[in-house]
Amino acid sequence: MIRKMRLPWHWIVIAFACNFLYNKVMLTLPTVTAGLMSGSTDNKVLWDALMFYVLFTIVLCADVALRSPARHVAARNVRRVIWKKMLHVRMEYYDQNDPSNLMSTITNDATLASEYLVGFLVGFLPTIYYMVVALRTISSYNIWLMLSVFLLLPVKILYAVFIGKWQYKTQFGVFQRIGGLTAYLAERVRNLTLIKTYTNEENELENGERASHHLFDANMKVNKLNCVITGLGTLIGMAQTIIVMVFGVVLLKKGTITIQQWVAFYMFSGTLSTAFSNVIDYWMQLKTIQGILVRTAKLLRAPEEDDPGKGRTDIQGTEICFEQVSFSYGDKKALTDISFKIPEGKTTAVIGLCGSGKSTTLSLLERFYEPQGGTVTVGGIPASQLALGGLRGQIGYVQQGADIFSGTVREAITYGLHDAVSDADIWKAAEKTGFADILRKWDAGLDTLVAPGGTSMSGGQRQKLVLTREFMRGADIILFDEPTSALDAAAAQMVQDTIFETFPDKTKIIVTHDLSLLERVDQILVLHNGVLEGCGNYRELYGKCEAFMELIAVCQSEKEAAQ
């Protein structure tokens, strides 16, 4: 996990060296103070004290100045690692793990865990070093003094183990619930209009409070733990001070140690106690890190898609073949043994009732999922052998909701293009799809701002923008997943015409319920419950394929109901 987190080792080494120096300087504090308090007027004692404070100030500043950047660089690197992983992980992972829930692994978990981890890496060994040298110095005064420091060690270890386990559990709970609350809010904020349409604000307020209350419960558990830590920690600290005082005073009275050694020992026992607490804190922070990173570790272990550049790049043509392809989402069968051919440069419609496997067919072609049986070939080559980047670069995908990120119209149209394009190129593409007529009415033109999901545009405008984006991309195969389903009849007709006029020679696959489209396409695939029931053009299927006739009847009645 640490290896995968890409920690900034050079920063950590520098901060470690600085912290080590800080501890080394701190080791001289008790003897310097003891020298001053013994009433000595020796110039050397004063000079040592002055040197100590100058050095102390320098190393303290350097320690603070270097440790923070090391933490922030680590947090930034880890955020990048997780985001990269989220982008490359296989889609199956997201079927079981809500991606919105994972957002907080980047915004929260990673930042805190990497900060703790850097703190541990930088501070743990120097603290141990400090303790060893301090104990050796004390033992040189008197062995009983050293033993007095160790008397409570078993209690301290028991305390650390017990609290550490508790810490792990509570932190895991907190971060899981932060994820839950983030996911809840992200989903609701995206669909505010749905909430308003159903005037469901009151219920959503309650749902939000419930998610927030879960986090509150987890935080209260942390609070309880902190109370125990403070209480037990203070008790142990007090017991330690009493033991030290008793041992010191007895030995001083006996004349076994000098007053100077007693002062130095007393100061050492204080700083040693802090060092012990720090070691316990480091241990607890490690347990906290473990608790925080459970979800991140699971994500980082998830299987990734193939390297986009690895595989064959010699795609010859765009004919697509499904040969006895089967696919299930977990136990749920989506496609069973389907075989068909999609000819190059032609338009194929995929139709079927809800849940018949249309979108799954497109997903297999894009290799969002791999089939469990059979083969998908593109240009005669199994898709699984093709470089993922090359394959996806050949395929354009226009989805139901016209997916658009926020930004300017220019950014939306050029999204995903790797080469620089001029405004003139964009306008040329927009003329082709008819989006230019819309653009001209907007004063800011290509600088017009687009809301997330393109909600600041009408459905037809959004689809025209996406078609312009696809035209610019220039892929040879274009998949359309119900491109007109969200549009009224006039806009649907306009988008349909644009598809045929803009991409006349491309290999087009259109998932649709739109009857008028079926008569225009070259081939229709009829799916029913994941099985291919028919394949042919409108004339070939009409009156001959039962499933096709049933679908026509359903689409007809839907159309009439809509009118």
Ligand SMILES: Nc1ncnc2c1ncn2[C@@H]1O[C@H](COP(=O)(O)OP(=O)(O)OP(=O)(O)O)[C@@H](O)[C@H]1O
């Ligand atoms: N991510 C998923 N996880 C689990 N099951 C899924 C997933 N996506 C689809 N399914 C299931 O697989 C089957 C085929 O779904 P698919 O989305 O391919 O159908 P569709 O024909 O495109 O449906 P629609 O017309 O409603 O969009 C359905 O039973 C569906 O419930």
